[in-house]
Amino acid sequence: MNAPSGAATRRASPGSVRRDFQPWNDPAAKPLVEFRNVTKRFGKVTAVDALSLSIHAREFFALLGPSGCGKTTLMRMLAGFEQPDEGEILLDGVDITTVPPHQRPVNMMFQSYALFPHLSVGDNIAYGLKREGLPKAQLRERVDAMLKRVRLNGFEGRRPDQLSGGQRQRVALARALVKQPKLLLLDEPLGALDKKLREATQYELMDLQADLGLTFMVVTHDQDEAMTMADRMAVMDHGRLLQIAPPDLIYEAPANRFVAEFVGDINLIEGRVTAVEGDLVTLANEHAGTIELDEDAPAYKPGDALAVGLRPEKIVLSHEEPPQAVNKVAGEIWDIGYLGDMTMIQVMVGGDEGKLLKVSLTNRTRRIERPFAWEDRVWLSWDVEAGMVLAS
Numbered sequence: 001m002n003a004p005s006g007a008a009t010r011r012a013s014p015g016s017v018r019r020d021f022q023p024w025n026d027p028a029a030k031p032l033v034e035f036r037n038v039t040k041r042f043g044k045v046t047a048v049d050a051l052s053l054s055i056h057a058r059e060f061f062a063l064l065g066p067s068g069c070g071k072t073t074l075m076r077m078l079a080g081f082e083q084p085d086e087g088e089i090l091l092d093g094v095d096i097t098t099v100p101p102h103q104r105p106v107n108m109m110f111q112s113y114a115l116f117p118h119l120s121v122g123d124n125i126a127y128g129l130k131r132e133g134l135p136k137a138q139l140r141e142r143v144d145a146m147l148k149r150v151r152l153n154g155f156e157g158r159r160p161d162q163l164s165g166g167q168r169q170r171v172a173l174a175r176a177l178v179k180q181p182k183l184l185l186l187d188e189p190l191g192a193l194d195k196k197l198r199e200a201t202q203y204e205l206m207d208l209q210a211d212l213g214l215t216f217m218v219v220t221h222d223q224d225e226a227m228t229m230a231d232r233m234a235v236m237d238h239g240r241l242l243q244i245a246p247p248d249l250i251y252e253a254p255a256n257r258f259v260a261e262f263v264g265d266i267n268l269i270e271g272r273v274t275a276v277e278g279d280l281v282t283l284a285n286e287h288a289g290t291i292e293l294d295e296d297a298p299a300y301k302p303g304d305a306l307a308v309g310l311r312p313e314k315i316v317l318s319h320e321e322p323p324q325a326v327n328k329v330a331g332e333i334w335d336i337g338y339l340g341d342m343t344m345i346q347v348m349v350g351g352d353e354g355k356l357l358k359v360s361l362t363n364r365t366r367r368i369e370r371p372f373a374w375e376d377r378v379w380l381s382w383d384v385e386a387g388m389v390l391a392s
């Protein structure tokens with residue numbers, strides 16, 4: 001938050017950019033948090049199902065998944081608000097499964113912020129430190145420093161209802177951070193903010209986390225948010241983790257169909273393998289034609305049924321037939337969605353009863369007359385490395 005907007009500061013940015021920070025690939029690294037085979041049931045619902053997960057110190061970890069998949073339950077168990085039915089939770093190698101919430105070096109920032117409405121901003125932030133019995137002078141110092149950190153100095157006398165949504169979000173963050181937790185859990189931290197403020201705050205959160213050397217675990221519905229902020233993200237469904245990886249791997253090499261469809265847009269093309277030669281797998285689809293894929297050590301044989309995923313931005317759209325022999329198909333434009341920075345075009349391939357494929361185009365010029373229009377006959381083509389085989 002100390003970086004003025006537009007300043008060319010070198011950001012300790014998470015995601016695939018932090019090449020030197022990959023403790024999960026180091027077998028000797030000791031994780032800060034470990035879930036070991038943790039199960040949590042509510043009556044007949046298994047909210048978290050025999051789940052194991054490690055999170056490392058200074059990691060920005062994001063948990064992503066559809067509503068009801070168990071994200072909040074997982075986080076609440078880490079904070080101590082829920083008890084697992086089975087398994088253990090370790091923090092710094094110590095089993096904390098039965099340690100009550102207030103004795104854990106973990107803080108949680110709730111979706112609703114849960115600020116005390118009758119207390120001033122300053123008192124809201126100071127609340128936890130007062131309960132700890134911190135001497136007044138030290139308390140003042142810590143609260144003042146935190147107010148400055150979240151750019152709320154001058155606001156300490158106001159009540160939460162005299163603040164904007166973004167300011168309330170900062171108070172909640174300051175209140176969680178002032179206790180200097182080893183681990184901060186954030187449940188939809190930016191959910192109440194509008195799009196612009198949300199984006200700006202994402203970068204502020206990343207800066208804050210890097211500057212203070214904290215470990216963050218964020219639960220979010222918003223995949224763009226998770227991809228922007230996280231070193232690693234986990235995609236969860238029905239109480240299980242389907243994939244844990246840096247955002248670029250989740251997007252470019254999803255573990256299965258669910259992950260591929262959940263994160264980003266994707267065209268799914270099913271077909272049968274017609275040939276395998278070295279790393280080259282050839283597949284036939286009745287509508288999309290012959291597809292060639294470059295697969296590392298493919299474990300398929302002719303006749304196998306496969307699902308191939310093709311992201312819309314990996315497809316090239318043209319009016320003329322491309323010269324390549326495979327990985328191309330003709331079609332008709334059925335729909336065009338103009339989104340400002342990009343345009344999403346739906347093309348029906350393989351006849352009127354064929355298959356709709358999505359193609360995205362970056363709008364690189366300000367030309368209002370666009371090169372493609374509804375009902376245009378077009379060609380779609382893609383590279384041999386564009387498609388990926390998806391396990392079901």
Ligand code: ATP
Nearest residue numbers: 042045046047065066067068069070071072073074
């Ligand atoms: P959302 O994204 O909608 O917040 P989530 O992924 O955080 O969802 P959880 O809140 O963890 O999901 O809920 C997982 C499952 O457990 C859901 O089926 C939910 O209905 C159930 N559940 C959660 N808390 C309780 C509870 N206290 N009593 C009964 N069932 C619960």
